[in-house]
Each structure stands twice: as structure tokens, then as C-alpha cells.
Amino acid sequence: MKSKLILVCTLAALSLCLFSCSPSPVSIDASSSGQQVEIANGGTLTVTLQSNSSTGFAWPETVELSDSSVLNQTKHELVPPADTSAVGAPGEEVWTFKALKKGTCAINMEYSQPWAGGTKSAETFNLTVVVK
Numbered sequence: 701m702k703s704k705l706i707l708v709c710t711l712a713a714l715s716l717c718l719f720s721c722s723p724s725p726v727s728i729d730a731s732s733s734g735q736q737v738e739i740a741n742g743g744t745l746t747v748t749l750q751s752n753s754s755t756g757f758a759w760p761e762t763v764e765l766s767d768s769s770v771l772n773q774t775k776h777e778l779v780p781p782a783d784t785s786a787v788g789a790p791g792e793e794v795w796t797f798k799a800l801k802k803g804t805c806a807i808n809m810e811y812s813q814p815w816a817g818g819t820k821s822a823e824t825f826n827l828t829v830v831v832k
Contacts, residue, residue, distance in 0.1 A: 770803035
């Protein structure tokens with residue numbers, strides 16, 4: 701009976717450690733451009749930037765990463781404006797990244813009109829991600 705109690709307590713402590721040791725997701729926005737952010741190995745990073753597709757400008761769907769063995773883009777989504785009745789209102793674009801291993805990776809994006817002759821680099825977003 702005593703050995704079963706020890707086994708149950710050990711498993712409970714191990715489970716608690718596993719759940720509490722999981723990396724917390726990190727979320728940032730345009731105010732973090734030009735900065736450095738640290739995330740845990742195995743953790744996620746979410747980048748949210750304002751976007752207005754009605755102007756013809758867009759952020760890239762697939763982001764330029766300096767080292768895709770450190771950080772991997774897992775998702776990109778367009779979030780429409782909260783007030784859909786406001787014509788031309790900006791929405792958001794959201795990217796999710798997964799930390800694959802310890803190291804450093806730069807994220808670089810340009811808000812541009814993608815067609816020939818369109819305005820390039822109206823805005824830029826650059827971030828250095830350090831995976832610990």
C-alpha cells in the first residue's frame with residue numbers, strides 16, 4: 701500500500717512539473733520592431749501587425765527567416781476589422797512561429813504593394829529572436 705502511495709505521489713509531482721515547465725507563448729506587435737525577444741525552445745511566438753488590404757498593401761504570407769532551423773513559421777492568418785461596416789478599416793495579419801532549437805533567428809518583413817511598379821517597403825518589421 702505504501703509503495704502505491706509513493707508511486708502516485710511521484711507521478712503527480714512529475715505531471716505537475718511537465719505542465720508547469722511548458723514554455724509560455726510570446727505575443728508581440730509592431731512596437732517590438734527593431735528589438736530582440738527571447739523565447740523558450742519548443743515555445744511559440746505570435747506576431748500581430750496592422751494591415752489594410754483595401755489599399756493594396758500587404759505583409760508577406762511567408763516571412764523571411766535568417767535561420768529556419770531555429771524558428772519555423774507554422775501559421776499566417778488575416779483577421780478582418782472588428783467593425784465590418786466601416787469601409788476601408790484596417791484589420792490585422794497574424795503569424796505564428798515555433799522555436800525548433802536553441803539559437804538566433806532574424807525575422808524581416810516589408811509592407812508593400814506586391815505588383816510591378818507598386819510601392820515597396822512602406823513599412824518594415826524586423827525582429828531578432830533568441831531561442832533559449
